[in-house]
Amino acid sequence: MQTANLLPLVLVLAVVAYGLAYMRSRAVAAPLGGIRNLKALPFYYAARAALWCAIPALIVLAAWAGFEGKIIQGIVIASLPQETWPESAGEASLILSQISNVAAGKLNPEFVPEHIAGAASLLENLESQSRNFKAILVILIAILGAAFAWTRVAPHINARKNVETTLRRIFFVCAALAVLTTAGIVFSVIFETVRFFNRVPLSEFLFGTTWSPQTALRADQVGAEGAFGVIPLFTGTLLISAIALLVAVPVGLLSAIYLSEYASRRVRSTAKPVLEMLAGIPTVVYGFFAALTVAPFIRDLAEMVGLEASSQSALAAGLVMGIMIVPFVSSLSDDVINAVPQTMRDGSLALGATQSETMKKVIFPAALPGIIGGILLAASRAIGETMIVVMAAGLAANLTANPLESVTTVTVQIATLLVGDQEFDSAKTLSAFALGMLLFIVTLLLNVVALKIVRKYREQYE
Amino acid sequence: MSDQSSQAEIVRNSLKRRYRKERRFRLYGMVAIFIALGSLFILFADIIGKGHTGFIKTTITLDVTLDSEMMYLDDPTDEDQRSMADFVAPIIDALQDHIPEAETAAEKRELGRLVGNYAASEVRDLLENNPDLLNTTQTIEFLAHDRVSTYVKHAGNPRYSIKLSEQQQRWVDELVEKGVIDTSFNDVLFSRGDSREPSNAGILGAIVGSLLTMLVTLAIAFPVGIAAAVYLEEFAPQNKFTDFIEVNINNLAAVPSIIFGLLGLAVFIGLFGMPRSVPVVGGMVLALMTLPTIIISSRAAIKSVPPSIREAAEGVGASKMQVVLHHVIPLAMPGMLTGTIIGMAQALGETAPLLLIGMVAFIVDVPTGFFDSATVLPVQIYLWASSSEQGFIELASAAIMVLLTFMISMNALAIWLRKRLERRW
Numbered sequence: 001m002q003t004a005n006l007l008p009l010v011l012v013l014a015v016v017a018y019g020l021a022y023m024r025s026r027a028v029a030a031p032l033g034g035i036r037n038l039k040a041l042p043f044y045y046a047a048r049a050a051l052w053c054a055i056p057a058l059i060v061l062a063a064w065a066g067f068e069g070k071i072i073q074g075i076v077i078a079s080l081p082q083e084t085w086p087e088s089a090g091e092a093s094l095i096l097s098q099i100s101n102v103a104a105g106k107l108n109p110e111f112v113p114e115h116i117a118g119a120a121s122l123l124e125n126l127e128s129q130s131r132n133f134k135a136i137l138v139i140l141i142a143i144l145g146a147a148f149a150w151t152r153v154a155p156h157i158n159a160r161k162n163v164e165t166t167l168r169r170i171f172f173v174c175a176a177l178a179v180l181t182t183a184g185i186v187f188s189v190i191f192e193t194v195r196f197f198n199r200v201p202l203s204e205f206l207f208g209t210t211w212s213p214q215t216a217l218r219a220d221q222v223g224a225e226g227a228f229g230v231i232p233l234f235t236g237t238l239l240i241s242a243i244a245l246l247v248a249v250p251v252g253l254l255s256a257i258y259l260s261e262y263a264s265r266r267v268r269s270t271a272k273p274v275l276e277m278l279a280g281i282p283t284v285v286y287g288f289f290a291a292l293t294v295a296p297f298i299r300d301l302a303e304m305v306g307l308e309a310s311s312q313s314a315l316a317a318g319l320v321m322g323i324m325i326v327p328f329v330s331s332l333s334d335d336v337i338n339a340v341p342q343t344m345r346d347g348s349l350a351l352g353a354t355q356s357e358t359m360k361k362v363i364f365p366a367a368l369p370g371i372i373g374g375i376l377l378a379a380s381r382a383i384g385e386t387m388i389v390v391m392a393a394g395l396a397a398n399l400t401a402n403p404l405e406s407v408t409t410v411t412v413q414i415a416t417l418l419v420g421d422q423e424f425d426s427a428k429t430l431s432a433f434a435l436g437m438l439l440f441i442v443t444l445l446l447n448v449v450a451l452k453i454v455r456k457y458r459e460q461y462e
Numbered sequence: 463m464s465d466q467s468s469q470a471e472i473v474r475n476s477l478k479r480r481y482r483k484e485r486r487f488r489l490y491g492m493v494a495i496f497i498a499l500g501s502l503f504i505l506f507a508d509i510i511g512k513g514h515t516g517f518i519k520t521t522i523t524l525d526v527t528l529d530s531e532m533m534y535l536d537d538p539t540d541e542d543q544r545s546m547a548d549f550v551a552p553i554i555d556a557l558q559d560h561i562p563e564a565e566t567a568a569e570k571r572e573l574g575r576l577v578g579n580y581a582a583s584e585v586r587d588l589l590e591n592n593p594d595l596l597n598t599t600q601t602i603e604f605l606a607h608d609r610v611s612t613y614v615k616h617a618g619n620p621r622y623s624i625k626l627s628e629q630q631q632r633w634v635d636e637l638v639e640k641g642v643i644d645t646s647f648n649d650v651l652f653s654r655g656d657s658r659e660p661s662n663a664g665i666l667g668a669i670v671g672s673l674l675t676m677l678v679t680l681a682i683a684f685p686v687g688i689a690a691a692v693y694l695e696e697f698a699p700q701n702k703f704t705d706f707i708e709v710n711i712n713n714l715a716a717v718p719s720i721i722f723g724l725l726g727l728a729v730f731i732g733l734f735g736m737p738r739s740v741p742v743v744g745g746m747v748l749a750l751m752t753l754p755t756i757i758i759s760s761r762a763a764i765k766s767v768p769p770s771i772r773e774a775a776e777g778v779g780a781s782k783m784q785v786v787l788h789h790v791i792p793l794a795m796p797g798m799l800t801g802t803i804i805g806m807a808q809a810l811g812e813t814a815p816l817l818l819i820g821m822v823a824f825i826v827d828v829p830t831g832f833f834d835s836a837t838v839l840p841v842q843i844y845l846w847a848s849s850s851e852q853g854f855i856e857l858a859s860a861a862i863m864v865l866l867t868f869m870i871s872m873n874a875l876a877i878w879l880r881k882r883l884e885r886r887w
Contacts (some may be wrong), residue, residue: 004833069735164783168697169748175698178757180709181750185721188728251494258491275498279872282811284840285509285862288847290856311721323501330498352473354480356487377716384718386814391847411720411814418727418818434725440717445470 007063007136010142014054016147021049024153032155040160048159049149051166057142064134066249072126077118084115099123132242177269189440190431199427205434206230211397211408213417213428228431230438232295232397236314236407240389241382243318243323243403248382249375251322254331257359259330260337279327288426290320295392302404309404312394321388336367336457370457376450380443386411410435495743497873506565509866510825513859519648522577522637524556525600528589529794547680549575549582553604560642561633572630576637578605578661600875605650605661606643610634614643622852651860655826656842656872660853663846665861669835671741674803674829676809678745679752679809684802686749688791689755691798694757694762696786715754722751723818731819738820739835747815759801763794796883803876807869813840837867 025045029035035042073096077086086092097370101107102120109117152159197205209228255275259268295316302309309315340363348358364371394406395416415430507510530536532555535547554574557565564573581604588602589595606614609625613634616622626634629688637643655667690711698704728745730736736743775785793799821837822845829836835847839861846858 005870062783065735070733073735127760160781164781167783168693169695170687171654171697174705175693177686177690178607178707178714178753181714181725181753182710184718184729185725188725188732192728235521251497253495254491255498258495262488262491271495271499274502275495278498278502280869281505282813282865282869284811284813284843284847285505285866288858288862289505289508289844291847292512318562323505328499336609354484356484357480360485380716380718384720387721390814390817391844410717414720414724415814415817418723419820419822432726433724436721439722442715443716443718443721447713449739451712 009442010054010057010061010138013142013146014050017053017149018046018050021149021153022046024150028153028155028243035073037127039158044163045153045157047163049146050147051163053142053146054385056145057138060141061138072123072130075126076123078120079122081115120244128221160288185440189433189437192430195438196427204228204232209399214433226427228427232399233413235399237383237409239401239403239407240318240321240393240409241379244321244382245379247319247322248325248329248378252326253333253371255339256330257335260334261359267419276327276332278323281300283385283387284395286320287323287387290392292318294320298299307404310406312392312406313404314393314407315403316390317392320392321382321385325381328378328381332377333371336370336374337363340366341457369453373450373453373457376446380446382438384443386415390415394407410439466880474796509859509862510584513856513863515615516856516860517648517651518615518644518645519650520606520614520643521603522606522643523601523603524642525599526552526556526602528552528596530596537556538593538682544590549585553581560637572627573633573720576610576630576634579659580605580662601879608659609663611661612852614638614645621746628782634851655828656824657826660795660851660857663857665839665842665864667825668837668839668842670828671674672838674741674832675744675748675838676810676838678742678832679748680806682746682749683752683756683805686755690800691760691764692786692791693758695761695827696796698789711757715758718811719751720814720818722747723815726815726819737833740833741829741836742832743819744821744838746814747819748812751812751815755808756802760798762791763797763801766797767793796879800876800880803872807872811840811842811865811869816841
């Protein structure tokens with residue numbers, strides 16, 4: 001039976017267990033003179049039965065479904081004659097896909113070597129066995145769990161406590177999922193990154209100035225190794241982010257100041273949500289706008305003044321990204337400007353300063369740490385942004401500071417290296433994970449510093 | 463005395479300058495807002511300008527005589543015959559009724575290129591399903607070829623290059639005049655999957671893919687997010703591990719989305735061997751991505767439930783869990799729902815992580831289940847926007863309009879919910 005069918009089946013069993021335990025608890029209570037003589041309401045006995053039925057069964061189901069594929073693959077590979085054992089992960093995946101194609105009937109077994117055909121029938125066999133065992137085991141566990149709960153329907157047992165403890169543990173697991181996700185991110189990039197640095201030295205990665213992750217088809221080809229210097233990617237990322245911040249910081253900051261200090265209530269209540277809309281627009285839409293409207297416009301404009309511009313310029317991507325992060329800067333600045341105590345404002349105005357002088361000389365310096373925190377958060381958003389640069393910035397890893405040329409970024413390279421068919425185990429694929437690690441570390445540092453600054457600033461005025 | 467008056471003098475003299483500065487500063491603020499709102503306006507105007515023609519299809523309606531001799535087909539139920547038959551001939555013949563001047567073989571071929579590439583298979587499918595129609599005359603509406611469509615919709619627009627020959631342009635003009643070529647609402651866009659031909663491509667596949675992915679995301683992120691928020695607000699002890707969880711959640715909210723794609727690729731596909739490009743994996747990745755948003759807003763909602771409610775419930779003997787389940791969660795639900803809807807809108811527009819887990823394949827069929835290969839709306843937009851054909855750019859803009867409509871209505875729903883249901887204590 002398929003996993004997809006087992007899941008609803010287990011849930012149905014849990015409902016049945018609930019109903020049975022409910023009736024049983026009433027039956028137990030009846031001779032004692034009603035449910036008030038039970039330690040808990042019938043609902044709790046029933047809920048406990050449902051939990052006992054579903055949770056162990058679902059855990060087993062998830063574990064089995066998660067690992068059966070890998071284990072079966074391992075057994076199938078091990079069953080092959082020793083001399084045909086794959087030497088690399090790439091070869092292994094090739095052989096496995098051949099075997100699974102034969103097993104699925106897409107490939108005629110007569111056209112493949114005998115050991116592959118043998119392995120295919122073994123695979124088919126193992127898969128159907130695994131399916132059957134899984135179904136039997138899961139159903140058995142569900143029924144056993146329900147049966148156990150059934151025996152525990154007794155007046156002196158407080159089922160409510162059991163149910164509440166279990167629920168509390170479930171809540172805890174859900175909260176801990178955030179930790180698991182972080183751990184998952186770290187481990188998923190760390191393994192591949194370590195493997196990458198086994199081939200390419202760390203110093204070359206960090207200080208190399210050329211990036212061309214081409215791995216050759218033949219080992220003796222020119223440039224077979226590829227070059228993995230991250231400097232051009234980093235300068236590209238920084239160039240685009242810098243352009244974005246040059247747009248976003250003044251625009252965001254000044255709009256926040258205007259909205260919080262000058263605008264009438266009506267203007268504020270319409271302008272603010274519209275401004276926030278900029279943050280809600282999907283990045284692919286910005287990418288489309290940058291690539292198909294802004295980039296050609298900049299190219300034509302540059303040609304008009306006699307400059308040469310690439311059709312995928314850093315400027316186009318940066319400008320559009322800047323517009324995208326305006327709301328991050330403005331809403332965070334708005335928060336910190338409003339957090340400055342009104343007494344400081346009143347004091348300055350009472351001394352005869354104009355509103356703009358108060359803003360520039362009193363409020364802005366007081367709010368500066370918070371604003372810097374907000375800018376750092378916006379910068380981390382800009383560095384990690386993918387779709388705008390994938391669509392508008394190009395792939396060529398130029399080491400340049402000219403915003404009219406096309407540059408590439410860390411995120412663009414991750415996306416292009418991992419989209420489509422991948423060669424397993426090649427330095428090219430692994431390099432994407434190394435870049436991911438780099439991106440993760442940089443954005444994490446920026447976020448930690450920014451959050452710390454913002455929090456410290458808030459405490460100052462509370 | 464004189465010192466004071468001279469000071470007042472200085473202040474008075476500088477007043478003009480200071481007021482000027484004040485006005486300038488105010489102007490800067492207005493300019494900044496104008497730039498931000500203006501960009502939004504330009505963005506919308508640009509997309510609507512590019513995309514509104516995507517909602518129009520160009521059709522050619524012809525009275526086609528399904529002549530068996532012309533098609534070399536006696537028996538439409540015979541598959542071998544069908545594969546050999548010439549279904550284009552009757553279409554060209556029908557076109558020739560309107561354009562008698564096309565006589566040579568080359569001209570006829572040119573004429574046949576006015577209808578879309580799938581016109582012949584349309585005739586074939588019609589005959590396969592209704593064999594009795596052989597040797598009758600049927601009025602059939604064909605989709606026009608993309609070049610014809612571009613010409614009809616955009617003749618005279620310098621941004622579009624017309625790829626029809628002058629002769630063909632003349633024919634098309636004539637057919638438009640006769641009402642054979644007509645434009646109408648593009649129902650193809652909402653009833654089909656992707657295609658190699660812009661006029662034949664639709665977003666139904668992508669919409670269904672998005673829907674399936676969002677269902678998975680919702681099914682995971684909503685309960686888990688609320689449970690996590692409840693734990694952190696109501697049950698978590700004050701210790702290092704709780705702090706660690708909180709730090710993790712705050713940081714995950716700011717991790718670039720593409721990193722979640724790497725996680726999905728390495729863990730769900732690499733470690734657990736799940737298939738690529740399926741809504742289940744996409745939904746799981748997006749769920750992990752939206753969880754921090756949901757947890758943070760749910761916590762705010764729980765915090766806003768006043769302690770008096772909790773104390774009252776505890777006072778009549780409810781356990782901690784009963785207080786939470788019977789009072790706190792129902793009262794915090796509007797806020798939690800609002801956060802969830804905003805998180806889901808975010809997930810709906812997300813593209814980058816889905817690229818990495820392979821949801822970028824060219825998929826013609828509309829997915830029917832959670833384990834079918836699928837793509838989602840933003841990825842479909844990305845695919846079309848990267849295409850060099852003009853017809854796809856138009857479709858991409860139209861798809862953006864559909865996507866934005868979805869997102870704006872979700873956000874409007876969230877705002878409405880907040881206004882309608884959220885209680886101020």
